[in-house]
Amino acid sequence: MPELSRFPLTADLRICRILNGMWQVSGAHGAIDPARAVAAMDAYHDAGFTTWDLADHYGPAEDLIGNFRRQFAARHGAERLSEIQAFTKWVPNPGMMTRPVVEAAIDVSLRRMAVDRLDLLQFHWWDYRDQRYLDALRHLADLRDAGKIRHLALTNFDTERLAIITGHGIPIVSNQVQYSLIDRRPAAKMAPFCAEHAVTLLTYGTLLGGLLSEKYLGHPEPGRGELTTASLQKYKQMIDAWGGWALFQELLAALKTVADKHAVSVANVGTSYILDRPAVAGVIIGARLGVAEHIAENARVFDFTLDAEDLATIEPVLAKSRDLMRAIGDCGDEYR
Numbered sequence: 001m002p003e004l005s006r007f008p009l010t011a012d013l014r015i016c017r018i019l020n021g022m023w024q025v026s027g028a029h030g031a032i033d034p035a036r037a038v039a040a041m042d043a044y045h046d047a048g049f050t051t052w053d054l055a056d057h058y059g060p061a062e063d064l065i066g067n068f069r070r071q072f073a074a075r076h077g078a079e080r081l082s083e084i085q086a087f088t089k090w091v092p093n094p095g096m097m098t099r100p101v102v103e104a105a106i107d108v109s110l111r112r113m114a115v116d117r118l119d120l121l122q123f124h125w126w127d128y129r130d131q132r133y134l135d136a137l138r139h140l141a142d143l144r145d146a147g148k149i150r151h152l153a154l155t156n157f158d159t160e161r162l163a164i165i166t167g168h169g170i171p172i173v174s175n176q177v178q179y180s181l182i183d184r185r186p187a188a189k190m191a192p193f194c195a196e197h198a199v200t201l202l203t204y205g206t207l208l209g210g211l212l213s214e215k216y217l218g219h220p221e222p223g224r225g226e227l228t229t230a231s232l233q234k235y236k237q238m239i240d241a242w243g244g245w246a247l248f249q250e251l252l253a254a255l256k257t258v259a260d261k262h263a264v265s266v267a268n269v270g271t272s273y274i275l276d277r278p279a280v281a282g283v284i285i286g287a288r289l290g291v292a293e294h295i296a297e298n299a300r301v302f303d304f305t306l307d308a309e310d311l312a313t314i315e316p317v318l319a320k321s322r323d324l325m326r327a328i329g330d331c332g333d334e335y336r
């Protein structure tokens with residue numbers, strides 16, 4: 001992969017700008033065979049997709065990373081394990097955020113992933129009225145200082161709380177948020193704040209679970225029965241909130257024009273558009289490991305650049321959509 005596929009998330013942590021998303025192994029996107037899944041991870045790594053996004057609650061995801069690392073070390077030697085970046089999340093239920101509670105959760109992830117230190121721990125919190133998220137983050141920062149976590153990050157936090165957290169002197173490397181051609185809420189407040197405070201964005205939902213592809217161009221509006229994965233269902237709802245299926249077809253047609261010009265795919269155009277946004281470090285693309293793969297196609301994102309003519313083809317369609325900041329709120333508000 002070309003050098004521009006890499007991004008220095010921090011001085012000591014380089015990532016692939018397309019991360020492999022592991023929500024797709026959780027069971028909500030069809031059955032996954034663990035052995036096949038681990039075998040499939042090799043192909044991603046060998047192609048240069050060395051960075052994984054997972055969570056404590058994505059079914060077996062953390063265990064798959066552990067098995068992948070063990071098999072990788074057996075084959076290539078333990079010294080090459082540093083080629084792999086695995087970013088997990090901690091999504092606690094509301095409750096006391098004492099040091100033992102926080103440390104116990106981190107220890108589970110360390111054990112499952114077979115690592116001495118988590119590369120990046122992304123913290124989620126359900127209810128801002130419960131301010132114990134600050135207690136949790138202080139303990140996580142201490143665990144980072146103690147060497148159990150390399151870097152601390154967030155997921156689905158809004159700009160107001162990100163400002164509170166950084167204002168408390170807790171260094172945050174990245175915030176993982178939904179960001180796509182149809183959900184451009186991060187551009188309103190989050191990205192400007194991040195750019196000013198050296199925080200980056202890792203994005204999900206960029207391919208709308210696969211809806212942002214040629215497969216759905218000219219396709220009648222899919223009913224619930226056709227939306228066979230949790231992410232297809234999630235992002236069909238976003239399309240409905242954004243402007244509906246007819247406007248989405250207009251967008252797909254515009255993207256197809258741009259894609260054809262560069263001899264790439266609609267998904268490539270959607271990924272490239274988000275990679276070019278301020279503060280974006282990487283786009284996470286979900287991988288149904290051992291079931292389906294788009295490795296060669298997604299690598300093509302690094303072979304072309306969107307130009308002013310392309311943006312002039314896309315932007316007029318986006319301008320017809322609803323303002324999701326007003327309809328939903330800032331990043332992550334859909335979870336609250």
Ligand SMILES: NC(=O)c1ccc[n+]([C@@H]2O[C@H](COP(=O)([O-])OP(=O)(O)OC[C@H]3O[C@@H](n4cnc5c(N)ncnc54)[C@H](OP(=O)(O)O)[C@@H]3O)[C@@H](O)[C@H]2O)c1
Pocket residue numbers: 020021022023024053054155156176177203204205206207208209210211212213231265267268284285286287288292293294297298
């Ligand atoms: N922090 C959060 O709250 C949160 C929420 C959601 C997701 N995430 C993260 O983001 C990751 C991505 O999940 P997502 O739900 O947002 O899904 P997504 O990445 O928008 O969609 C993934 C699906 O897109 C399809 N796809 C991939 N490359 C393609 C290509 N080149 N052309 C056509 N289709 C392609 C695949 O479908 P097929 O498998 O059918 O081929 C794949 O399963 C998750 O795994 C997770 O790591 C985080």
